[in-house]
Amino acid sequence: MKPPAASATVATRILGIDPGLRHTGFGVIDTLGSQLRYVASGVIKSGEGSLPERLKVILDGVREVIATYRPDQVAVEIVFVNVNPQSTLLLGQARGAAICGAVSHDLPVAEYTALQVKQAVVGHGKAAKAQVCHMVERLLALDASPSSDAADALACAICHAHGSSGVAAMVGVGTRKRGSRLSR
Structure with missing residues (x-):
C-alpha cells in the first residue's frame, strides 16, 4: 500500500515592511495558491531620542514581529529619493535596521518600489494612499481599515505574494522602474 501523496500546496507566510524612522509598518499574510489571508498588522513606533536608539527600536521591533509570527519570507519597500537628501538618508537607515532584523533570522528579503507595490495591489503605479488602503481591505477581507x-x-506583502504574475513576473523580484523602462 502506498502512503497518501503530500499536498502540493503549502501556505507561505509573508511579512511586509514599510520602513519609517518614526513609524515602521508591518503586515503579515498567509498565501495558499492565489488565496490571501490576513494574519496581523501594526506599527513599530520608535518615538523620540537619538538616531541609534530609534534604529535599535526598529531592529528589536522587527525581530519581535518575526519571533511572534514566524514568517517564511520578508518583503520591504525600497526607499524613494526625497527632495531633502537628509530625510532620504534617515529613511534609508531605518530601512537598513528593518532588513537587518529580517536577515538576522536568516529570512530571504525581497525589495519592491512603491510603484511596483501600487501596480500589484491597485493596478496602476500612481494610485493614492487611500486607494491602496481600500484595495488592501478588499483583498484581505478586513472588517476595518488598518x-x-x-x-x-x-x-x-501582497505585492510579494503576487510575484508570480503581473509586473513582478515580467521583470523579476527586486527590480526597479526607471523612467518608462523596466530594468533589473
Whole structure:
C-alpha cells in the first residue's frame, strides 16, 4: 500500500515592511495558491531620542514581529529619493535596521518600489494612499481599515505574494522602474 501523496500546496507566510524612522509598518499574510489571508498588522513606533536608539527600536521591533509570527519570507519597500537628501538618508537607515532584523533570522528579503507595490495591489503605479488602503481591505477581507503604515506594509506583502504574475513576473523580484523602462 502506498502512503497518501503530500499536498502540493503549502501556505507561505509573508511579512511586509514599510520602513519609517518614526513609524515602521508591518503586515503579515498567509498565501495558499492565489488565496490571501490576513494574519496581523501594526506599527513599530520608535518615538523620540537619538538616531541609534530609534534604529535599535526598529531592529528589536522587527525581530519581535518575526519571533511572534514566524514568517517564511520578508518583503520591504525600497526607499524613494526625497527632495531633502537628509530625510532620504534617515529613511534609508531605518530601512537598513528593518532588513537587518529580517536577515538576522536568516529570512530571504525581497525589495519592491512603491510603484511596483501600487501596480500589484491597485493596478496602476500612481494610485493614492487611500486607494491602496481600500484595495488592501478588499483583498484581505478586513472588517476595518488598518493604519496607513500598516496598510502600506500589507500592500508590500501582497505585492510579494503576487510575484508570480503581473509586473513582478515580467521583470523579476527586486527590480526597479526607471523612467518608462523596466530594468533589473
